[in-house]
Amino acid sequence: MPSLTLPECERYIQPPATKEDLEFADLAIIDLSKAHTPEGRAELYPQLRDALRTYGFVYAINHGYSQAQRDRIFDIADVPFNVVPPEEMKTYTANIEKVGYYAGFKGRQFWKVDTENNILDQIEHYGINKDVTRRPHPQALRPFIPEIDAFVRHNHFNIVHPILRLIALSLELPEETLVEKHNFDGTGESCARLMKYYRRSEEEEEKSKNVWLKGHTDVGSVTVLWSQPVGGLQIQAPGGRWKWVRHIENALVINTGDMMGFFTGGYYKPTIHRVVQPPEDQRNYDRLGVFYFSMPDDNVRLLPYVESPVLHRVGIQRRCPDEDAPLCMTWRKGRTTTYGRSDLKKGTEHNVEEEVIEGIVVKHYN
Template sequence: MPSLTLPECGRYIPPPETKEDLEFADLTIIDLSKAHTPEGRAELYPQLRDALRTHGFVYAINHGYTQAQRDRIFDIAGVPFADVSPDEKKIYTADVEKVGYYAGYKARQFWKVDTDNQILDQIEHYAINMNVTKRPHPLALRPFLPELDAFASHNHFNILHPILRLIALSLGLPAETLVDKHDFDRTGETSVRFMKYYRRSKDEEEKSKNVWLKGHTDIGSITILWSQPIGGLQILAPDGRWKWVRHIDNSLVINTGDMMNFFTGGYYKPTIHRVVQPPEDQRNYDRLGVYYFAMPDNDCTAAALVLSASALMRILRPARRGGREGRRRMAGPDLKKGVEHNVEEEVVEGIVVKHYN
């Protein structure tokens, strides 16, 4: 009989929520418990459609994890950063430029946050493939693999798939249209990712104008962020201003990425977002994040699924491979100054991808 005692690890003690008067984005809250019945889906998909078309981001509640389960995942999220030596981290660091995807660690100072001032990022990643045994892990993390396997499955089947069904219904398509393109056994680089944003020096903050991760869109189809209290995430609102994303305890923040843009022929465009220095009353804390980055199946083509006039499922044009575009984006951008002010550009598979300073 398996042990009922969970392996021990350090506790993640979140700081109090900010008391600062910030301009928050007015995001819709979706109740995922309603997504399990036809009647509930019929109620939810217009809400989700309007929210994604307006802001590109949405909150989700009642996703099936209790507060205690959510807290336990954040405890585990600290293990690869706090309990693994620098030498062992090097063994499990992804050669992103060679393989084209994140697997294991992304070390700090990998990305350029400010090209002019040569400011590099202070963000450490640990990425775990949705098939948690696909690649080896540091010794300290191995006792937690059964819990991480359950967490990956929960994100995929109980959160991602219901969201994909709602998006398909919002397009007048059969509910399983997008689910079929995100099969658990065929999806290549969908991953659970832990991210730790380390505090930076005053000089770095001044030179980068307090930007920790410059404005960008996500490369996958759907991103699931487990909300945490330290502020920093901002979205570029429809009025052209950066607005903060508010923390709601045990909620999710969900957004679409570039692949969903391809699938829907531009109907669901990804929203530009960034991470900045936390509010002043939270600046003495490092920022820990838990994410599920969903990519379509490796053999899936990123062609548009619908004709807007008739909402019929159809392939409109020869497709770019979804995995190929993603691998190029993850391999590290070759950025050049764009035509727009404070915008850098790279060309990926013939597509101009913008990075916003």
């Protein structure tokens, strides 16, 4: 019989939540356990629809992982950064600009945060494709691959697929419409990402106005963030104000990305969010994050669902003519290879910079 003993892993000691009086976004909370029945889905999809169309973010609870399972994933998430030697990190560094995906390590000072003041990021992350066996992993991480595999599958089948069904229902489409474009065994770069934000110098904070990752939208369809206590994540609320995202223990923070915007003709707009310096009472901590970035199969074309009765009623906002709609793979590569690397141009809106990907304007928010 296989051993029931999990490989040993140093415990990640979670920092205390902030006590600062911050302007938090009033985000809705959905009970994902209700997504298992038709009646529950009928109750949930209007809640999800209204939340995503208001703020673009929603909390999900009762997602199927216990507090202990969640804590174990954060223990594992710290391994690539605390245990893997620097020389081995180099061996497993992702060639992001060549291949257009984050599989392996992205080191610090890779992205431009503030071009004018020459400020680079202080973020390390390690990306793992949904097929955890597709690429080799550092020695220290290999004992935990079965647990990471289970975690990836849980995100894909028990979190993302239910969310996709709810979105389809909100568009008055068959429940499996979006699920069929997000095959676990299909070619694509849905991935788990373990991410660590390191503290910066006072000089860097001053020059970048405390922005660690400028306002942006995610590339894929649905992003799952496992809530953690160190603040920094902000969303652009209606009216343009930046509001903080509050930590809820063992909750998920879910948002939509570019590809969902394409599919829904702007009905679900990609969520604009950024990361800033943590609140004052948390500035002695680094910020550890765990994500699942969901993307459709590479060969899916990013066309709006013109058959949706909802989109017929509200109208479709196209970012390009249908005949020019990119494949998922093309959009992913275009955005990933240039993100944080290209020299952006000032946009027509205040504090907005722009670049053009596949003939489509992509905005970055300062």
